[in-house]
Amino acid sequence: MSSTDIIITNLFIFSLAAFVGFEVIRRIPKLLHTPLMALTNALSAIALVISIVILGQGHSTYAQVLGFIAVVASSINVVGGFIITDRMLKMFKPRERKPVATEDGAA
Amino acid sequence: MDRMNWIQLAYLVAALGFAFSLKWMSQASTARRGVLAGEIGFGIAIVATLFWPDIDGEGYLLIAVALLIGSAIGVPLGLLVPMTAMPQRIALSHAFGGLAAGLIGVAHFYLERSHYSKFDLLVIGIEITLGMLVFTGSLMAAGKLQEWLPQRPIVYPGQNAVNFAVLGAALALVIYTMADPDVNWTIPVVVGLGLAFGIFLIIPIGGADMPTVIALLNSYAGLSAAALGFVLDSKLLIVAGALDGASGLILSIIMCRAMNRSFTNVLFGAFGATDATAGGDGAEQGTYRTAMVDEAADLMKIAGSVVIVPGYGMAVAQAQHKVRELADALEKQGVDVKFAIHPVAGRMPGHMNVLLAEANVPYDQLLDMDEINSDFAQTDVVLVLGANDVVNPAARHDTSSPIYGMPILNVDQAQTIFVVKRSMRAGFAGIENELFFNEKTSMVFGDAKSVVTELTNEVAGQRDAISL
Numbered sequence: 261m262s263s264t265d266i267i268i269t270n271l272f273i274f275s276l277a278a279f280v281g282f283e284v285i286r287r288i289p290k291l292l293h294t295p296l297m298a299l300t301n302a303l304s305a306i307a308l309v310i311s312i313v314i315l316g317q318g319h320s321t322y323a324q325v326l327g328f329i330a331v332v333a334s335s336i337n338v339v340g341g342f343i344i345t346d347r348m349l350k351m352f353k354p355r356e357r358k359p360v361a362t363e364d365g366a367a
Numbered sequence: 368m369d370r371m372n373w374i375q376l377a378y379l380v381a382a383l384g385f386a387f388s389l390k391w392m393s394q395a396s397t398a399r400r401g402v403l404a405g406e407i408g409f410g411i412a413i414v415a416t417l418f419w420p421d422i423d424g425e426g427y428l429l430i431a432v433a434l435l436i437g438s439a440i441g442v443p444l445g446l447l448v449p450m451t452a453m454p455q456r457i458a459l460s461h462a463f464g465g466l467a468a469g470l471i472g473v474a475h476f477y478l479e480r481s482h483y484s485k486f487d488l489l490v491i492g493i494e495i496t497l498g499m500l501v502f503t504g505s506l507m508a509a510g511k512l513q514e515w516l517p518q519r520p521i522v523y524p525g526q527n528a529v530n531f532a533v534l535g536a537a538l539a540l541v542i543y544t545m546a547d548p549d550v551n552w553t554i555p556v557v558v559g560l561g562l563a564f565g566i567f568l569i570i571p572i573g574g575a576d577m578p579t580v581i582a583l584l585n586s587y588a589g590l591s592a593a594a595l596g597f598v599l600d601s602k603l604l605i606v607a608g609a610l611d612g613a614s615g616l617i618l619s620i621i622m623c624r625a626m627n628r629s630f631t632n633v634l635f636g637a638f639g640a641t642d643a644t645a646g647g648d649g650a651e652q653g654t655y656r657t658a659m660v661d662e663a664a665d666l667m668k669i670a671g672s673v674v675i676v677p678g679y680g681m682a683v684a685q686a687q688h689k690v691r692e693l694a695d696a697l698e699k700q701g702v703d704v705k706f707a708i709h710p711v712a713g714r715m716p717g718h719m720n721v722l723l724a725e726a727n728v729p730y731d732q733l734l735d736m737d738e739i740n741s742d743f744a745q746t747d748v749v750l751v752l753g754a755n756d757v758v759n760p761a762a763r764h765d766t767s768s769p770i771y772g773m774p775i776l777n778v779d780q781a782q783t784i785f786v787v788k789r790s791m792r793a794g795f796a797g798i799e800n801e802l803f804f805n806e807k808t809s810m811v812f813g814d815a816k817s818v819v820t821e822l823t824n825e826v827a828g829q830r831d832a833i834s835l
């Protein structure tokens with residue numbers, strides 16, 4: 261493929277992914293917007309995969325230094341982001357429809 | 368199939384995991400499954416990357432060390448940060464993301480520029496600028512949220528001119544680099560200009576605008592990842608970046624609407640600058656009435672329906688647990704209790720929902736502005752806790768008010784309103800609130816936490832007296 265073909269293919273992918281993203285995320289209730297931000301924060305750390313390649317191939321010292329910082333920074337986001345999203349979601353519970361009076365009704 | 372094809376197939380699976388992850392986030396009941404899908408996708412992507420050609424033994428060692436350091440910082444950051452500090456925490460991780468994306472852009476430019484097309488050179492320049500501005504911009508936002516930096520907007524004459532000059536200079540250097548890719552000095556200057564622009568961008572933005580800013584930085588972080596994907600021809604980065612960019616963009620549009628801000632203002636970072644002067648010396652201050660805690664408790668107890676309106680003041684006082692106890696006590700009296708959540712209550716999109724969920728308030732008791740606004744006219748008692756601008760009726764009719772046009776909770780339509788506040792001082796935006804001078808409103812002065820505790824005791828105590 262020529263480089264123009266690659267650009268056009270990638271523009272296709274970008275546009276379709278953005279469209280899917282809009283359609284899916286538009287439906288997410290306001291209730292879950294903070295967990296959503298934490299989750300997308302983890303997902304946007306996907307640059308980690310490139311950081312790993314640049315660090316691992318070690319073509320030059322300065323590329324290794326930049327790659328090392330990038331791997332550390334993105335893995336903080338991935339690990340922390342997923343943990344914190346799950347921690348928040350664990351707190352979201354529906355109302356338990358239990359009989360309200362029984363708990364201390366004996367008093 | 369060669370090894371790269373297998374890696375790309377694994378990336379495809381990872382991208383599908385991300386798409387499902389977001390899809391499952393659309394309901395509270397499936398959201399945790401969504402996190403799992405994201406984690407699996409990410410795990411697959413990382414493992415596949417380790418099979419990339421040309422990674423040697425020393426490379427694997429460095430990767431392992433870097434991943435361990437990152438996890439050693441990320442795990443406590445994920446587990447220990449309190450929910451009130453979540454906005455700072457998210458802003459800080461945007462900063463990490465921006466830094467990583469920017470640095471990788473720089474490294475890749477110097478390694479691979481001989482293979483770059485003109486388009487690649489343009490995109491990498493934009494990518495580096497974006498990554499760096501997200502880095503410093505997010506650090507500034509985190510500093511403001513943590514109150515290490517002044518929350519007030521800082522404005523000076525010619526601010527926009529300076530900002531456009533910095534951005535224009537960065538763009539000019541990128542175009543210069545397109546003409547002569549072998550020049551070495553331009554990209555470090557672009558890095559510096561990007562870092563400076565991030566600072567300039569957030570300086571004029573006030574604390575009340577932080578929900579929009581954080582969402583916008585989220586979007587920029589996604590766009591910089593996608594831009595990197597174009598240069599590296601990495602479909603995975605393009606997809607993940609597009610999803611993140613879309614998410615941030617939608618959230619910032621929602622925040623803008625909730626505050627009646629124009630979206631172009633936000634895109635140019637000029638928002639928050641307009642407000643500081645208006646308001647303050649409201650002429651028609653009028654008289655207000657006060658109520659004691661026991662009066663408020665008596666009325667709430669015999670009410671058929673109570674709506675609680677929490678604001679950031681509740682969060683600051685760490686009163687959300689006490690508020691849950693009050694709601695429980697009222698429900699035991701047969702009172703119907705609901706919570707009304709304004710979209711910009713708190714310091715980031717959905718922040719108030721998280722704080723109340725932490726206090727075990729069931730999420731189906733939390734109602735959005737749109738869901739609850741028609742109910743206020745049939746509500747007996749409203750309890751406003753540390754919320755101010757989001758309940759100010761001036762937004763509906765006072766064209767001179769800085770918050771004119773902002774959608775508000777229609778609290779003033781209820782039968783009786785209690786406002787818990789420390790004093791009559793104006794709130795965050797510095798605007799007089801005419802709700803406080805409404806004849807149906809009584810002010811209950813005091814710290815949110817102690818007032819709510821007393822209210823709960825009054826409500827619960829009285830019930831025992833009756834049952835005895």
